[in-house]
Amino acid sequence: MTPASPESVWDYPRPPRLEPVTLRLRVVFAGETVADTTQGFRVLETSHPPTYYLPPGDVRLDRLRPNPRRSFCEFKGMAAYWDVVAGERTAPAAAWSYPDPTPAFAGIRDFISFYAAPMDACLVGDERVKPQAGDFYGGWVTSWIQGPFKGGPGTAGW
Numbered sequence: 001m002t003p004a005s006p007e008s009v010w011d012y013p014r015p016p017r018l019e020p021v022t023l024r025l026r027v028v029f030a031g032e033t034v035a036d037t038t039q040g041f042r043v044l045e046t047s048h049p050p051t052y053y054l055p056p057g058d059v060r061l062d063r064l065r066p067n068p069r070r071s072f073c074e075f076k077g078m079a080a081y082w083d084v085v086a087g088e089r090t091a092p093a094a095a096w097s098y099p100d101p102t103p104a105f106a107g108i109r110d111f112i113s114f115y116a117a118p119m120d121a122c123l124v125g126d127e128r129v130k131p132q133a134g135d136f137y138g139g140w141v142t143s144w145i146q147g148p149f150k151g152g153p154g155t156a157g158w
Helices: 103-108
Strands: 017-021 025-029 033-037 039-046 052-055 064-073 077-086 088-097 112-114 121-124
Touching: 017 033, 017 103, 025 088, 033 077, 033 112, 039 103, 052 112
Parallel strands: none
Antiparallel strands: 017 039, 025 033, 025 121, 039 052, 064 077, 077 088, 088 112
């Protein structure tokens, strides 16, 4: 995966695929870098922009507070959610992880993913991402990812 290579989300597999990311991934909230890694993963699934997962050792865990929200993914298992807290700001349920993922996604056990919309910035390499539309999926849209993407109005049945 390189920014110079266009990717269509319609070429991504279902069930989804997990793959390592060598580009730098960063998350900024309330003016603080809350995550920064070159050892992340991304999940690729048909019709979705990639969802990025960052290792807990490269996330400011002191900026995460447990949130009672839970959701279930038929491929990854039960997700636990986190509030992101920095300075005077709180982004409720703005991050999630899989503490006990299915075997196919064991590589992202306890890795953290962030919704891009409530953050000041999420970056892949030097590019600031756009959030996937909607309030459920957490894909990060970059210039080399081509849609249309699931998540916006009228796409629930895709």
